[in-house]
Amino acid sequence: MINGTITKVIGFDPYYETDAAERNISKIRGIVRYVVEYTNGATEELVTTLRPGENFGWSIKVMQAAQAWLNAGGVIPEWVPPPPEELREGMPSLTARQFRLGLLQSGRSLSQVEEAIAAIADPAKRETAQVEWEYAAEFNRTHPLVVSLSVTLGFTPEEVDALWQSSLQL
Template sequence: MTMIINRIYSITATEEPNAFMVDADIEVSGERFRSKHAYRESDPHGLSPVIKQWIANHPDFLIGSYMTPAAQTPEEVREQIPALTARQFRLGLVAGGYAPAQVIKAIDTMPDGTAKETAKIEWEYAATFNRTHPLIATVAVALGLNDSQIDAMWLTAVNL
């Protein structure tokens, strides 16, 4: 199998010593495409020896420094929390000491209007619940739960 590097767009260091992410235009057996490749200097397989030779032939090519990723905000972390099925969500409430009837009561105390009707439909018919859905915040306030408590209950419910 013939591998050719037509162009290297960037080489960036990673957290691991002697490991890099390489963005390149390559050709493999006559087929050309752009690829992002994880490259380790010690890897003797695949595209790695070709990249190693290219780097040796281009000693002045600027290798980007590794940048520690910025810490995620709590909201960004919550966006990544898995959705719960309706079953998991309700069992999670019960495991946390809350009855589903308390959710219905919380929704019933909302002011009449579209938001209340939407919340009723979401509660009754949603197949899944996302941690960041507005209904979760509404119910949490009514139940006196803070974000940390909801997160803990949610992560427990994922395994139910």
């Protein structure tokens, strides 16, 4: 339990299912950003996630402060989906096995990957790519090798996203 007082609600970051028109904070999902003043006078900016029916302890104090903020004219913004680049950054890694099987299921062969790596003009970059391809235990969606290979193998970014999602199940 935090030993302090909420002095200011800074704002609210909604979740995708948040109804921005809702005025009862106990029915809203999202993240409350606020300032706490501790008994020693120090202040800190904190965040707390609110989920209907799952709030207890300190969250009750946060809900009360957020409700007062909302009643005083605070505005819950409409949820805006993150841009594709941000979503790609958050995609889970694939194991080397999952990545290779995903490529095969998408109609690309491992020899095509090897040919693409062999075609890299800069010797140092080619060797680095070869080491990454042969020895990486996992692959990240936004890793430069993945991005480079996807372009060379004729994938659109959206096709790589779909390959990534389906490969997670392999």
